[in-house]
Amino acid sequence: MRKPCCEKLDTNKGAWSKQEDQKLVDYIRKHGEGCWRTLPQAAGLLSCGKSCRLRRINHLRPDLKRGNFAEDEEDLIIRLHALLGNRWSLIAGRLPGRTDNEVKNYWNSHLRRKLINMGIDPSNHRLSRSLPRPQAPNITSSCATLSDELKCGAHDDDQQAAVKYRGENDQVSDAGSCFEDDSSGLVNLNLDLTISIPFTSLANVEEEQKHINVRAKYYVNKARLQSSLSGASTYSLDN
DNA sequence: AAGCCTGTCAACCGCCGAGAT
């Protein structure tokens, strides 16, 4: 049985006041980010440690960039999401000044809908329109039909966005292709966004997903390790 | 003007993994 992270009866909940923010900022400036569990008491705050940590990370960090996401940031989020899935902290790590919460919210409120409008399933970045599929799909044939698929249903702007989203390369590879060989010894996370070919059966999809998940986990852990060894503040996903 | 609906965002909650014992 786990203990709660704090004694809930005595804690403040809800929005933070300016005074509370100031106390937290002052304390961290003096003592640094130490033990979050004991910080509230030491700083004279009634919020629980977790809440203090969250407030610090999401709002009080000096390097935070507020305001709208730029187009290149949007593009990067979409590509990283295609690669990493809902690993918001990893995605945010590639966007200086952005927090995982901010990225997650932006994804759920803007980008998800944008992809849906483009006819792309945001959960797996595959075309979601129910269209006739080739009986025996192969990469070449699915590439040929992709533009046509995008034309069905999507609005003109969305079509253009979808084409842009795909990039100039008309090749469509399966979702796992970005985890291919890492023979260089460096983390090889290809950020090229790819749209997978259709699968013929549910069993194939599930098998493929398992395969991708295992490999993704491996590369993410590797990236973490390398990042911690090099002392980088962001994970190096570029080649 | 009032009520309803929808979108956004800050914050909370529960779970998990890592490290310590």
Added chain:
DNA sequence: AATCTCGGCGGTTGACAGGCT
């Protein structure tokens, strides 16, 4: 090996603002 503590993460919730009828 088992258990505990802590920090971190992702999913979810709720308050609020703005738009619409």
